[in-house]
Amino acid sequence: GEKFHIDEGFLKKLNPKATFKKVGEKIIVPNVRNDLPEDIHLIIAHKGAKQLYLFNSRNQMIASFPATIGSTDTPSPTGTYKVVGVARNPWYSYSPSNFVQGKNLKPLSLPPGPNAPVGNIWIGLSKKSFGIHGTPNPSLISKTASHGCIRLTNWDANDLGNKVRAGVTVKFLE
Numbered sequence: 226g227e228k229f230h231i232d233e234g235f236l237k238k239l240n241p242k243a244t245f246k247k248v249g250e251k252i253i254v255p256n257v258r259n260d261l262p263e264d265i266h267l268i269i270a271h272k273g274a275k276q277l278y279l280f281n282s283r284n285q286m287i288a289s290f291p292a293t294i295g296s297t298d299t300p301s302p303t304g305t306y307k308v309v310g311v312a313r314n315p316w317y318s319y320s321p322s323n324f325v326q327g328k329n330l331k332p333l334s335l336p337p338g339p340n341a342p343v344g345n346i347w348i349g350l351s352k353k354s355f356g357i358h359g360t361p362n363p364s365l366i367s368k369t370a371s372h373g374c375i376r377l378t379n380w381d382a383n384d385l386g387n388k389v390r391a392g393v394t395v396k397f398l399e
Contacts, residue, residue: 226363227339227363227379227380228254229254229255229257230255230257230378230380231254231255232363232364233364234364236252236254239252239253239254240252240253257380261279261287261288261384261385261387261388262281262287262288262388263388264281264282264287265279265280265281265287265385265388265389265390265393266280266281266282266284266393266394267279267280267284267393267394267395267396268280268308268357268389268393268394268395268396269395269396269398270292270294270301270375270395270396270397270398271294271398272294272295272301272397272398272399273398273399275291275292275293275294275367276289276290276291276292276367277289277290277291277292277294277357277375277377277381277385279385290377290378290381290385291366291367291377291378291381292366292367292375292376292377293360293365293366293367293375293376294375294376294397295374301355301374301375301397302352302355302397303397303399304396304397305394305395305396305397306350306351306352306355306394306395306396306397307350307351307391307392307393307394307395308348308349308350308351308389308390308391308392308393308395309349309350309351309391310348310349310391311346311347311348311349311386311389311391312346312347312349313345313346313386314337314338314345314346315337315341315343315345315346315347315358316334316335316336316337316341317334317335317337317341317342317343318332318333318334319332319333319334319335339359339361339379340361341361342360342361343356343358343359343360343374344358344359344360344361344377344379344382345359345379345382345383346358346359346379346382346383346386348382348385348386348389350395355374356374356375357374357375357376357377357382357385357395358374358375358376358377358382359376359377359378359379359380359381359382359383360376360377360378360379360382361379363378363379363380366378
């Protein structure tokens with residue numbers, strides 16, 4: 226599913242006779258295009274709409290992605306921040322000083338990979354411990370909560386990470 230930017234359940238519905246167990250098995254998949262423009266000037270994280278909107282320097286919307294943005298327990302910040310950098314294949318570091326995850330009160334670090342809690346890309350924001358990142362569960366985007374970050378599918382996060390630059394403005398709207 227990840228390779229073709231599609232939920233695994235939907236991929237199975239498109240190919241009801243496929244077993245997905247044989248190498249070379251023919252299946253129907255979407256024609257994926259990754260042509261996000263270079264000129265990303267502003268990112269709007271709209272909490273109510275559960276969307277991330279990208280605007281160019283002429284204030285034209287150039288892309289929109291479904292997103293999970295914060296939760297009641299650990300809300301996303303309000304206000305305006307900047308992108309400070311992009312890390313590919315990041316280690317996931319948990320610190321209970323940032324937020325408490327379940328009953329875990331000990332710091333931990335998990336290795337990189339598409340199934341890591343932040344997917345395979347981290348777009349850091351000027352607000353400590355907040356960023357835009359991928360997820361190991363793309364079917365849950367905009368349907369669940371996050372720990373305050375902006376969560377996208379890995380493919381959308383990767384597309385954005387390939388084009389966004391440090392200094393781009395990120396605004397959180399209710």
